[in-house]
Amino acid sequence: MKISISGIRGIFNEDLGIQEIARFSRTFGSYLKNRFPITNCVIARDSRPSGRLISEVVTGSLLEQGIDVYDLGVAPTPILFREARKYTGGIMITASHNPLPWNGLKMLINGRGLFESDLEQLLNTRINEHSQMGRYFNIDSSYVTDILQHIHPSNQSNMDFKVGIDFGGGAACMYTDRLLDTYHVKYLGINDKLGFSSRGPDPTSDPLLDLCNLVKTNNLNFGFAFDIDGDRLVVVSNDGVQLNPDLTLLFCVASVINNSKFKKFTISLDTSLAIEKYVKDHGGQVFFSKVGESNVLRRMIETHSESGGEGSSGGFILPNFTSCRDGLLASVIISSLNQDLIKECMTISSNFRQIRTKYPINTKTDNKILLEKILSALKPQSVDVIHTDGLKFILDDDSWILIRFSNTEHVLRISLESTIDRLDSLFESLNNKIVEVYEKIQ
Known part of the structure; x- marks a missing residue:
């Protein structure tokens, strides 16, 4: 437990x-x-x-x-x-x-x-x-009625927008269809029977093959995949490619920046550099929090941030509407994007790639000693180390690795981001060092 x-x-x-x-x-x-x-x-x-x-x-x-x-x-x-x-x-x-x-x-x-x-x-x-x-x-x-007060369909909806929805057999089955009907978004659905799904509960890690095929075959604008409780959203592009979850947050943040006066954003430490760069390029401020929805929200309150979230979970937070990651809200916002904004987000995101994995650890492992040993092993090749949540090593302007203990499982979470040409070699080298450190203290 x-x-x-x-x-x-x-x-x-x-x-x-x-x-x-x-x-x-x-x-x-x-x-x-x-x-x-x-x-x-x-x-x-x-x-x-x-x-x-x-x-x-x-x-x-x-x-x-x-x-x-x-x-x-x-x-x-x-x-x-x-x-x-x-x-x-x-x-x-x-x-x-x-x-x-x-x-x-x-x-x-x-x-x-x-x-x-x-x-x-x-x-x-x-x-x-x-x-x-x-x-x-x-x-x-009253959620569907409430959301209309924040995003009015006559101003934001795209009458020609067509999406595929993978409900994942989850709670989104009960609301998402009504929500998109309200915004006149046409959709095709799969895994839309409550409690039954051909995939697992987490779209950020599950291969969304059925949704990718649905979008490509039917020439849809996007595909949306929800997790089982509807707070996470992963997007499939119009050519049937599953996008990384950070793009969900980037699409929403870009929409907020272009449709409001919001300038302060809080994101978790494991969120892509693409979002930080986008916000700063558009005159905004970025604040960082420990990983975890409540940690992001608390940091939002401290910094008076108007929006943000967790890129790693495809989780967008708009605190004046819901104080949590909101996949339903994200689906409405993304359905309102114009093609120029979509292209801009896809371009900046294409500069980076992420690997996110987890390593099972013994419940008797001394977490403090493990982190101390990892710090000694990885610090020499880092330009900076952030101790806010586990250890985040800044490797260069375009690369970082975060090692932290999970809030929800008995695992060590490892998140790495870099450019396409360096990602695999960096991960192999750094991951081998982390595993070696862990095995030595068992």
Whole structure:
């Protein structure tokens, strides 16, 4: 089981069982009771097989703590975040991009995810004695109506735009078709039956062969692939090529820059240089955060950034609308792009390539010692080292490598970016050194 600001995650009925789910839900209920005068909580789940049972346990545990529960049923994470602005707390039952046997609880307060200080307080909360039972309500979201106030179809929609959608059998099945209908975007869909998909839950790593073929065969403008809870979006180009997830963020940031006065952007440390360069070339400021949605949001608040996100996850954040990565919002924004802007983004992105991989580590590994050894091994060939989140080595103006421990899995995440001609040789050399360091301390 993994506990972090990204949520509580584990393999259901192995390291994350009913007892753990009930305990964390009761703890969260007590945390809300202790912190806020009004105690209510909105919940939702993605389409994982274990979601319904977990939802019932979460609901019962919160009701027992005297929390009023408002249930959206199956809904994407961005829908829950938007709706959670009306409530004290929120719980999204999801393991996001993790494999289907996983599940988890993503907890919210006042419409945003937990910061590290909130998580510490939550984990130190003692469960209150049983109080008066809370009330239960089934509700619908106002997301589709709300988004119209931010992006009006008469100004932004492209009547000739046609896209392919790979719903991934996830929660986006319940909303994306209605959303694109509202914006008059024509689409063809695959994997659009809830809970059934020919691919895995993470489009940032899954090969999107069916979607690529759909786009190319039908001469569509783009393809959109959602993850199972709808906060990630990966784009397929009009010639049927799966684009790197950083381009999702670049398309959205470029649209924001060209259609607003926004000038401050926060991106995670593992985001492509293409986005940093685009923003600076257009007179904007770029701030960096630790990896993780809540970390990006907290840095946005600190720097008064109007937009940003995580390129590595295809995650765009527009905090005045939703305080999370929002794949649905991104699909609407990208559908409004003109061809000149698309070409500009594709050109600057083509200067860089990324390799993102992960290396399983023993749960007994001393993380501090491992990072110290990696620092000693890689520092000699770096011009700078950033210690904000793990270790980010700046190799030159066009190359960097980030080594950090995952918030969601027992793995070491390795992200490398460079130019096309140097990427493979750099990765082979640096990755071999990291593996060698790890094996020596086991």
